[in-house]
Amino acid sequence: MGNVKISAEKVEKRYNPGAPNEVLAIENITLDIQDGEFVALLGPSGCGKSTFLFMVGGFEKPTEGTLRLNGQPIDGPGANRGIVFQEYVLFPWQVVSKNIAYGLRIAGVSQAEQDRRVAELINMIGLQGFESAYPESLSGGMKQRVAIARALAYDPEILLMDEPFGALDAQTRARMISDLTRIHATTHKTTLFVTHSVEEAILLSDKIALFSARPSRIKRVFEIDLPHPRRVTDDGFVTFEREILESLEQEVSDTLDGRLDSAG
Numbered sequence: 001m002g003n004v005k006i007s008a009e010k011v012e013k014r015y016n017p018g019a020p021n022e023v024l025a026i027e028n029i030t031l032d033i034q035d036g037e038f039v040a041l042l043g044p045s046g047c048g049k050s051t052f053l054f055m056v057g058g059f060e061k062p063t064e065g066t067l068r069l070n071g072q073p074i075d076g077p078g079a080n081r082g083i084v085f086q087e088y089v090l091f092p093w094q095v096v097s098k099n100i101a102y103g104l105r106i107a108g109v110s111q112a113e114q115d116r117r118v119a120e121l122i123n124m125i126g127l128q129g130f131e132s133a134y135p136e137s138l139s140g141g142m143k144q145r146v147a148i149a150r151a152l153a154y155d156p157e158i159l160l161m162d163e164p165f166g167a168l169d170a171q172t173r174a175r176m177i178s179d180l181t182r183i184h185a186t187t188h189k190t191t192l193f194v195t196h197s198v199e200e201a202i203l204l205s206d207k208i209a210l211f212s213a214r215p216s217r218i219k220r221v222f223e224i225d226l227p228h229p230r231r232v233t234d235d236g237f238v239t240f241e242r243e244i245l246e247s248l249e250q251e252v253s254d255t256l257d258g259r260l261d262s263a264g
Contacts (some may be wrong), residue, residue, distance in 0.1 A: 005190045006033040011065035027215040038191045040201035043211030049194045082151030083160040088143040090135040097131040103154045121149040141172035159191045213251045
């Protein structure tokens with residue numbers, strides 16, 4: 001780490017600008033993400049975390065401000081960014097190995113290199129023996145590991161993850177947090193991780209950007225300087241959890257108050 005990988009300066013996002021139904025989703029977001037950092041975006045529902053992630057992915061464009069990758073403006077999606085969604089988005093008619101290799105096939109990578117890369121990733125995600133399995137036969141956690149492997153297959157610089165563990169049960173989620181910690185330690189990919197879970201954010205991240213209620217600003221950035229592996233019973237974890245929850249609870253309260261005012 002040390003070099004700025006992603007830089008946002010006074011980024012704003014408006015939907016339907018100038019129209020009666022205009023929505024100001026994000027206002028004045030300024031954030032630097034270092035090369036190799038794991039950064040969690042945390043905040044109330046509807047506060048713009050995923051919108052910011054999609055702007056980094058190139059699927060949305062800022063209304064104002066600048067958003068750069070490696071010092072260059074982001075002007076669309078690219079193979080240097082892999083994305084993992086909450087839904088697994090696997091091809092049900094393709095086996096695990098073919099799902100992982102999809103991007104490599106599209107890019108015209110040789111079969112030998114596809115096979116090498118898929119074998120490497122199968123080993124990394126711990127699915128040896130399931131190479132020929134179809135998604136319907138996999139558990140939710142296994143499907144998400146395949147989705148992560150597919151995003152990593154073409155060796156992107158950045159991994160974008162939009163609530164990837166949101167649909168998983170508690171036990172599977174704990175296993176996935178452990179797996180992702182190990183994968184990040186192995187790959188050192190710059191990772192942007194959207195979550196509603198304070199626990200996930202602290203267990204995984206180098207840095208947490210706490211988003212305010214909409215229109216979103218970054219209320220505070222927490223540097224999580226705890227060694228891995230982390231446990232929820234660690235003193236350092238409990239201290240960060242208390243501090244973050246206090247800030248987050250105020251934002252949730254503000255969001256609910258705003259909705260009640262609108263309804264009234």
